[in-house]
Amino acid sequence: MDDRLRDLQNERKNYKKVLYRYLIILSIGINIIGVELVPILNIPTFLNAIGTILAGVLMGPFIGTLVGFLTSIILGFFIDPGYFYFTFVSILVGFIAGYIFKEYPFNIKTVISASIFISVITAIVGNTISYMAFGGVAGDQIDKITHILIESGFNIFLAVNITGFFANFLDKLLSFALVFLVIIIMDSQMDMQDFQIRWKSKL
Helix, strand or coil: CHHHHHHHHHHHHHHHHHHHHHHHHHHHHHHHHHHHHHHHHCCCCCCCCHHHHHHHHHHCHHHHHHHHHHHHHHHHHHCCCHHHHCHHHHHHHHHHHHHHHHHCCECHHHHHHHHHHHHHHHHHHHHHHHHHHHCCCCCHHHHHHHHHHHHCCCCHHHHHHHHHHHHHHHHHHHHHHHHHHHHHHHHHHCCHHHCCCCECCCC
């Protein structure tokens, strides 16, 4: 009996390892697809952290951190070296999202609060990096807003910060909304006990 129980526990652990491995790859892929969609959709946002948030919520802060880190490295090598500079921002997103939903239940109230909190933190850090490393340049769609503000009389520092806060807030709201929908779908198809999420059926 003990041997059978031990075998079942080992099978569960192995299943979880494989599941997490595939979800990490999927999360990174979602981030890359999000980045590629931005110029197509022509929206002033990033969409490079959807998978990072998903990984953090489902698998914890350290795996969220790992996904954020790997995403920035891959994007930096294959799409734009500028992503290297924002690696710390991606790491923050994964860690904070993972920590929040490790401590608090996954529901609409926490999702909205987390999206606001993370958008403020990433805006402060991201704006500082953008201003110091690139003189405020952050991306084609986002730069359009910065240029409009500058032409309206704002100095570049203020324009970069206003644009950054707006873009980060929109980005995190969209990202968390998509993650929210994905997890609802997963909950109807899978056993959520395999994940760290503190799930509440009443959203």
